[in-house]
Amino acid sequence: MQQKAVLITGGAGYIGSHTALLMAQKGYKVIILDNLGYQQTLHAPWATFINDDFANEATLSHIFRNYNIQAVMHFAAFIEVNASLKDPRVYYQNNVTKTCTLLQSMLEHQVRHFIFSSSCALYGIPEYTPIDEQHQKNPITPYGASKHMVETILHDFARAYNFDFVSLRYFNAAGAQPEYNLGEQHQPETHIIPLLLQALRMQKPFKIFGTNYDTPDGTCIRDFLHVKDIALAHYLALEHLEQGNPSDCFNLGTGKGTSIKQLIEAAQKIFGVKLHIVHDKRREGDPAILVANAQKAKQILHWQPHYSDLKYILHSAHEYTIKQLMHKQFMQTHV
Ligand SMILES: NC(=O)c1ccc[n+]([C@@H]2O[C@H](COP(=O)([O-])OP(=O)(O)OC[C@H]3O[C@@H](n4cnc5c(N)ncnc54)[C@H](O)[C@@H]3O)[C@@H](O)[C@H]2O)c1
Structure with missing residues (x-):
């Protein structure tokens, strides 16, 4: 039986790289798919690294056919709130359109579990605080809107297809290893x-x-949250789905x-x-x-x-x- 594997898009980035390490420590084979968008370096001997766009269909198909992928943890995105206001087009393209391609490829290859890096930016200006998951979603930037759109798509996919997701809405990731x-x-x-x-x-x-x-x-x-605590939530989210629990969204903060x-x-x-x-x-x-x-x-x-x-x-x-x-x-x- 082939080792259980996870595909981590954006695994050469800040939060994805910490989660990749944790998933390897938990016994998963880890495949990182990242195009090193800001020339970052990654030294991660615990993972298999593929340097490519996460929406390259041929690459996705290769990964899904050759590894025993249990879930996709999707970190890859453009993440700057201010840049998204100046050039929303590229934010919607990278964060929403390409995510649809990834989801489409998952459906084609019967990969059912998806863990999404969402953000508190989807709430917009808080009406009350601390913010819970029921708070209205009224994003004030294209970045926040892109997270909200993907969550909407995920809800629709979970309703229509053999597909489950957990969306983790991080507040401020911080710290290092x-x-x-x-x-x-x-x-x-x-x-x-x-x-x-x-x-x-x-x-x-x-x-x-x-x-x-x-x-x-x-x-x-x-609300500053150590990146190791965020990584742990991803592992627990995958366990949650593997135990047959329904799709859901969770805030992550202290x-x-x-x-x-x-x-x-x-x-x-x-x-x-x-x-x-x-x-x-x-x-x-x-x-x-x-x-x-x-x-x-x-x-x-x-x-x-x-x-x-x-x-x-x-x-x-x-x-x-x-x-x-x-x-x-x-x-x-x-x-
Ligand atoms: N850092 C935070 O405080 C924070 C808070 C809330 C949500 N998030 C979300 O968490 C996720 C990870 O954030 P981060 O701080 O680690 O960001 P990051 O920029 O360090 O990591 C993102 C990674 O995705 C890769 N990437 C982007 N577009 C790609 C593409 N088309 N193909 C392949 N790789 C691509 C980049 O090269 C980078 O390595 C993002 O989705 C972000 O929106 C982050």
């Missing part, structure tokens, strides 16, 4: 923790976008909000460096507060975040960046 050389390496980097660490390291000014929000200190509040000012203060305290802060205007598409109510994932998937303490998140992200820089320097001087 430096011991495996896994962490954030987006190009350009738009996520706050890598930018904050860069500013601390290089003694560069750090911009806060918006200080007049309706929050206690005027800055946005976010339920604890941290303001941008609180995050900066924590980082300054941990690393003993004072930052030069610059106040900038609000960015379009940034709600004041995004905090998850993740009770449903806890009750149904038996998921618990274990690594999402802010100190641990910052330390692991910092250690990863330092390792990356040392590696770069070594390569520049020795190669």
Whole structure:
């Protein structure tokens, strides 16, 4: 009997690479399909890597025919909220149209289980907080709308075909696994923790976008979740489907909000460096507060975040960046 396998699209990216490692540790053969869209590097001896677009039908067919694929975990997407406002076409093309091609290929090859990387961006401006799954979906950016559209398609597929899915709506992914050389390496980097660490390291000014929000200190509040906790939810989501449970959507977050000012203060305290802060205007598409109510994932998937303490998140992200820089320097001087 051929080893159970999972196909991980976007497995050379930030969250997909951590999940690929966990799935390999859980005994799955892991196939990563990623086109290395931002020239990122991936050192993942625990996985089979295929460098291609996730909507290449011939490649998908080859994978589905040659491996015992139990499920597709679909991370591949364009992920920048602001870029999606400037050029929505490419966001709908990559995140929605191509996902339809992937789903079509799954149906053709009788691959039934799909785990989708959704986002809190599909809720839009929260009407209440913490946000639960029942909250109205009113995305304010093409990025958020693309996640909402795919979820709609998934519901229709699950109703019509022999097909089941779990959609995991992450809040803010953060942290790293430096011991495996896994962490954030987006190009350009738009996520706050890598930018904050860069500013601390290089003694560069750090911009806060918006200080007049309706929050206690005027800055946005976010729910930071360690990427290892997100990876675990994927494994549990697959178990949920394999046990014959129905398709469903779950929020993933800690339920604890941290303001941008609180995050900066924590980082300054941990690393003993004072930052030069610059106040900038609000960015379009940034709600004041995004905090998850993740009770449903806890009750149904038996998921618990274990690594999402802010100190641990910052330390692991910092250690990863330092390792990356040392590696770069070594390569520049020795190669
Ligand atoms: N990072 C977060 O905080 C966050 C929050 C909510 C949801 N998400 C979702 O989680 C998923 C992963 O996010 P991430 O932060 O790891 O992003 P990432 O950019 O690091 O990873 C995405 C990966 O997909 C690949 N990719 C994109 N389009 C592709 C294509 N057409 N063919 C093949 N590969 C392609 C990229 O090369 C990249 O490796 C995304 O779907 C994102 O929308 C992320």
